[in-house]
Amino acid sequence: MSNGENHPFVLARLDAAITWAQKNSLWPLGSGLACCAIEMIATAAARFDISRFGMELFRASPRQADLFIVAGTVTHKMAPIVRRLYEQMADPKWVVAMGNCAIGGGPFPTYAVLQGVDRIIPVDVHVAGCPPTPQGLLHGLLTLQEKIARSHPTKEILKPHARGSR
Amino acid sequence: MPEDLASFPDLKDVQEALAARFGPALAGSAFRLGELSLKLAKEELRPALEFLKFELGFETLDDIIGLDNSASAPAGGARFSVLYQLRRAPGPLRLRLSVDLVENETLASAVPVYRSADWAEREIFDLLGIRFDGHPDLRRIYLPEDFTGFPLRKDFPLAGDTDGV
Numbered sequence: 001m002s003n004g005e006n007h008p009f010v011l012a013r014l015d016a017a018i019t020w021a022q023k024n025s026l027w028p029l030g031s032g033l034a035c036c037a038i039e040m041i042a043t044a045a046a047r048f049d050i051s052r053f054g055m056e057l058f059r060a061s062p063r064q065a066d067l068f069i070v071a072g073t074v075t076h077k078m079a080p081i082v083r084r085l086y087e088q089m090a091d092p093k094w095v096v097a098m099g100n101c102a103i104g105g106g107p108f109p110t111y112a113v114l115q116g117v118d119r120i121i122p123v124d125v126h127v128a129g130c131p132p133t134p135q136g137l138l139h140g141l142l143t144l145q146e147k148i149a150r151s152h153p154t155k156e157i158l159k160p161h162a163r164g165s166r
Numbered sequence: 167m168p169e170d171l172a173s174f175p176d177l178k179d180v181q182e183a184l185a186a187r188f189g190p191a192l193a194g195s196a197f198r199l200g201e202l203s204l205k206l207a208k209e210e211l212r213p214a215l216e217f218l219k220f221e222l223g224f225e226t227l228d229d230i231i232g233l234d235n236s237a238s239a240p241a242g243g244a245r246f247s248v249l250y251q252l253r254r255a256p257g258p259l260r261l262r263l264s265v266d267l268v269e270n271e272t273l274a275s276a277v278p279v280y281r282s283a284d285w286a287e288r289e290i291f292d293l294l295g296i297r298f299d300g301h302p303d304l305r306r307i308y309l310p311e312d313f314t315g316f317p318l319r320k321d322f323p324l325a326g327d328t329d330g331v
Contacts, residue, residue, distance in 0.1 A: 077309065110324055111315075111323075111324065111325060
């Protein structure tokens with residue numbers, strides 16, 4: 001690995017292996033903020049069965065999760081907690097903003113609601129809807145898997161500061 | 167439902183007892199849908215609550231409601247109203263006390279009489295900015311502690327001061 005930068009072929013193979021493992025074993029954080037959480041729960045249950053895509057284990061602790069599905073309205077009072085949960089998750093980690101509220105405040109352009117969770121944490125995939133259907137959320141998660149498959153984790157290992165460009 | 171206080175002898179007794187005790191402070195009385203509403207001068211609120219609880223048996227304070235009347239009140243008039251929903255069991259007998267306040271006026275806290283007033287008064291302080299003298303812990307209850315302004319006041323912009331940031 002030390003002279004990996006001179007051997008891009010090896011790096012590419014390692015990236016493929018790592019991202020294949022990452023995208024097929026996402027561990028979502030079991031967190032619901034509002035009504036979108038009901039659709040997220042439906043997605044996890046038997047009919048839509050999120051485990052077909054390797055992510056059935058909703059964890060109760062952010063320490064054990066690498067996927068944060070922000071499912072619902074983020075109020076200003078909740079915002080510091082959402083941020084803290086994100087920071088407690090171990091790297092590498094991904095965020096899906098589920099529903100119009102998490103994307104941009106939704107139908108609540110008010111003093112109490114954060115106008116988009118991407119104001120406090122980086123979002124990988126936005127899933128629109130009010131709420132999105134389970135099919136919509138699954139589409140968003142498959143999109144996230146494609147995004148992970150395109151990423152280059154070895155570059156991040158060798159150049160940690162380049163992480164934002166993924 | 168009869169719209170006549172005479173057909174509710176228990177409530178009529180309550181109204182007469184209050185009128186005998188607080189006569190000049192009672193600014194108005196209305197009876198609708200089996201509920202009695204009394205308007206009271208703000209100085210007499212605490213004695214009236216104590217009288218109702220300890221002598222007339224209204225042991226429960228169901229809720230306290232704050233109103234911003236700035237759309238209907240005349241300039242310099244009573245901008246806010248605070249309503250106390252009281253209940254006596256068995257029955258149940260319901261009674262509503264209302265108190266008018268002008269801007270920046272404070273009100274005696276009901277917590278020493280009714281413990282259930284604690285969070286209700288915090289809610290009214292949080293959203294309307296009405297202060298309650300003698301409340302044990304008057305701070306915001308719903309909104310973040312660093313929030314500025316009182317959002318249920320009619321002159322508060324819906325989007326807030328910070329545009330959602």
